Amino acid sequence: MAYTTFNQNNFDATKEPMFFGQNVNVARYDVQKFSIFEQLIEKQLSFFWRPEEVDLSNDRSDFAKLPEHEQHIFLSNLKYQTLLDSIQGRSPNVALLPIVSLPELETWIETWAFSETIHSRSYTHIMRNVLTDPSKVFDDIISNDAIVSRATAITRHYDALIEGVQLYSTFGEGEHTINGETITVSRRDLKKKLYLTLVSVNVLEAIRFYVSFACSFAFAERATMEGNAKIIKLIARDEALHLTGTQHMLQLMASGRDDPEMAEIATELKDEARQIFIDAAEQEKEWAAYLFRDGSMIGLNKEILADYVEYITTQRMLAVGFESPFENKQNPLPWMSSWLNSDNVQVAPQEVEVSSYLVGQVDSDVDTDDFNDFSL
Amino acid sequence: MANIVKIQDGYSFLPRAEATLLEALESENIAMEYQCRQGYCGCCQIKLIDGDVEYQEEPLAFVQEGHILPCCCKANSDVTVALPQPLTELQQRKASA
Numbered sequence: 001m002a003y004t005t006f007n008q009n010n011f012d013a014t015k016e017p018m019f020f021g022q023n024v025n026v027a028r029y030d031v032q033k034f035s036i037f038e039q040l041i042e043k044q045l046s047f048f049w050r051p052e053e054v055d056l057s058n059d060r061s062d063f064a065k066l067p068e069h070e071q072h073i074f075l076s077n078l079k080y081q082t083l084l085d086s087i088q089g090r091s092p093n094v095a096l097l098p099i100v101s102l103p104e105l106e107t108w109i110e111t112w113a114f115s116e117t118i119h120s121r122s123y124t125h126i127m128r129n130v131l132t133d134p135s136k137v138f139d140d141i142i143s144n145d146a147i148v149s150r151a152t153a154i155t156r157h158y159d160a161l162i163e164g165v166q167l168y169s170t171f172g173e174g175e176h177t178i179n180g181e182t183i184t185v186s187r188r189d190l191k192k193k194l195y196l197t198l199v200s201v202n203v204l205e206a207i208r209f210y211v212s213f214a215c216s217f218a219f220a221e222r223a224t225m226e227g228n229a230k231i232i233k234l235i236a237r238d239e240a241l242h243l244t245g246t247q248h249m250l251q252l253m254a255s256g257r258d259d260p261e262m263a264e265i266a267t268e269l270k271d272e273a274r275q276i277f278i279d280a281a282e283q284e285k286e287w288a289a290y291l292f293r294d295g296s297m298i299g300l301n302k303e304i305l306a307d308y309v310e311y312i313t314t315q316r317m318l319a320v321g322f323e324s325p326f327e328n329k330q331n332p333l334p335w336m337s338s339w340l341n342s343d344n345v346q347v348a349p350q351e352v353e354v355s356s357y358l359v360g361q362v363d364s365d366v367d368t369d370d371f372n373d374f375s376l
Numbered sequence: 377m378a379n380i381v382k383i384q385d386g387y388s389f390l391p392r393a394e395a396t397l398l399e400a401l402e403s404e405n406i407a408m409e410y411q412c413r414q415g416y417c418g419c420c421q422i423k424l425i426d427g428d429v430e431y432q433e434e435p436l437a438f439v440q441e442g443h444i445l446p447c448c449c450k451a452n453s454d455v456t457v458a459l460p461q462p463l464t465e466l467q468q469r470k471a472s473a
Contacts, residue, residue: 039436043416240417247418247438315409318460319418321440330461331409340411340419 003098003169013103017259018252019194020187021101029104034252037108040245044111047241049234051122056129056227063130063225069294074225076291077215079141081235082123083151084208088201088242089116091158095197098165099190108245115238122231129227146290153283154204157197157276164190188261195265198250199273203280205243206316207309209236211284214308215291217339218300229339236340247320254321274322281313281326300333307332379451384425384458397429397446397455406459407466408446415448422446427455 007025014033016022029038066074092113100106127134141147167176167185175184213236220229256263266273288305296302311331314324331337381400382388391400398420401408411419415435421443429449439445444457459466 036436043436237412240411240419241436244416244418244437251438315419315460319421319438319440328460330407330465334407337410341413 001169001172013101016101017262018102018105018249019096019099020191020259024101024103024106027103027107029107032104033102034104034248034258036248037102037104037245040241040248041104041108041111044115044238044241047115047234047238049118051118051125051231054125054227054230054234056126056231059126059225059227060129066224067295070219070297072294073215073291073297074219074228075137076146077212078123078126079137079144079147080150080287081209081212081216081232082120082138083141083147084154084204084212085116085119085123087151087154087158088204089113089120091155091162092116092201095158095162095165098169099194105249112242112245115242119235119238122235126228126231146287150283150287153279154200154208157193157200161190161193161197164193188265191259191262192265192269195250195253195262195269196272196276198246198253199276200280202243202246202250202320203276203316205239205246206319207277207280207313208284209239210312211287211305211309213340214305214333214336215300217336218297218333220339221299221335222297233339240340250320270322274317277313277317277322278325281309284309304332308336379427380454381451382426382454382456383463384456385463387463391451395450397444397449397451397457401446405467406463409460410447413447415445418445420445420447422460423458425456425458428452429455 004023007023009022009025011022013022013024013026013028014031016033018034032038063071063074090113092109096109097106100109124134127137131137164185167178167183168187168190171178171185173185173187175182177183213232216225216229216232219225250266252258253262254266285306288302288309291305292300292302307329308331310326311329314326314328317324318328378390378393380388381391381397383406387404389400389404391397392403395403398408398410398413409419411417413420415431415433416437418435418437418439421437421439423442424444428451429444430452431445431449433448435445435448437445446457
């Protein structure tokens with residue numbers, strides 16, 4: 001099944017499954033199988049923002065005033081965020097576009113990944129403002145063991161899916177001998193890889209990002225690095241939407257409404273999927289230990305962040321119908337909600353941007369009465 | 377006529393007519409989880425035990441069967457909801473915050 005960029009078969013795209021059906025041909029949205037994806041696209045477009053809109057001039061002096069161990073926390077957290085968005089700006093496109101079969105979902109994936117590239121550009125914007133030489137920090141991302149081990153866990157499922165799909169497009173289903181090795185390519189196996197990939201993306205968006213947001217907002221709670229927090233607020237608004245997109249995909253799969261085989265797979269892989277959540281929680285706790293290795297900061301330390309990891313993991317697991325291994329307790333960081341609240345995202349002092357304000361607000365109805373008090 | 381909001385562990389109140397269910401719960405000093413307050417993140421999701429709610433606009437978030445998003449709905453009849461944690465804890469936290 002080689003990929004084709006414009007499938008010349010004549011077929012009804014609304015009868016295709018989300019993934020592993022026909023390749024998409026016409027990018028049309030007049031008829032849709034799942035209109036939720038177009039609604040997500042419209043919401044994402046209404047969120048559009050640019051990092052340069054946020055003034056970071058105070059952050060530079062704030063950063064210089066931070067004690068060394070807090071600079072370590074701030075920069076390590078930023079490195080981790082950079083890693084997450086480097087992955088998310090690329091991988092949904094590379095992994096999912098070759099196998100997607102619905103035009104509205106294809107465009108959602110592209111819109112989603114595009115907004116992640118804005119996040120990546122934000123991190124450069126922040127580093128440039130805070131440091132004289134940001135390259136040292138960026139260079140460290142691929143040589144720092146604590147970060148590299150995160151990267152391996154996050155990309156494992158993506159990479160397995162991408163490799164499998166490449167073999168599938170080149171050789172098709174069946175047994176193949178490649179470089180002396182026998183490899184079995186089966187569509188069902190690829191669907192399993194897809195399911196696990198989406199679960200791990202869900203974990204990335206729902207848990208890993210939120211742990212990093214907690215660190216960013218902990219600084220702003222103390223009225224320092226506030227420009228950075230404003231950018232993270234915009235990123236958090238986007239991530240909440242991406243998370244919703246991924247939850248919809250997973251849910252459509254599990255319900256069998258889209259592809260009955262996917263529903264079987266969701267049941268079959270339930271334990272494995274659950275384990276992805278639990279492993280991520282453990283990794284995030286290890287990360288908390290690394291962040292606070294030289295000392296904690298006012299309002300946040302290793303234990304509180306680890307509590308937050310357990311709390312957020314439980315919430316996310318319950319939201320998709322998994323049982324959590326952790327106790328269902330209260331949010332140990334109650335101030336997170338007000339920082340995450342995107343109702344009042346403000347990019348410039350004179351401009352309070354309410355996102356719902358941006359969609360369909362132009363009144364284009366002109367009546368002849370409108371010209372009554374108008375004379376030539 | 378105003379609709380009564382009941383919380384499963386034994387507490388009920390009459391919300392103000394213009395308030396969303398989330399605002400109504402918050403005005404009773406209950407520490408609710410929230411993020412977007414516009415129906416796309418799904419953070420405030422709670423279980424609807426009994427009754428009907430009305431959404432002004434269909435929310436984008438994925439909502440589990442039997443759950444509602446209080447940030448963008450209002451009670452359409454008397455409703456009973458279950459909160460994620462015991463009420464007393466959620467009220468205490470609000471008081472201490």
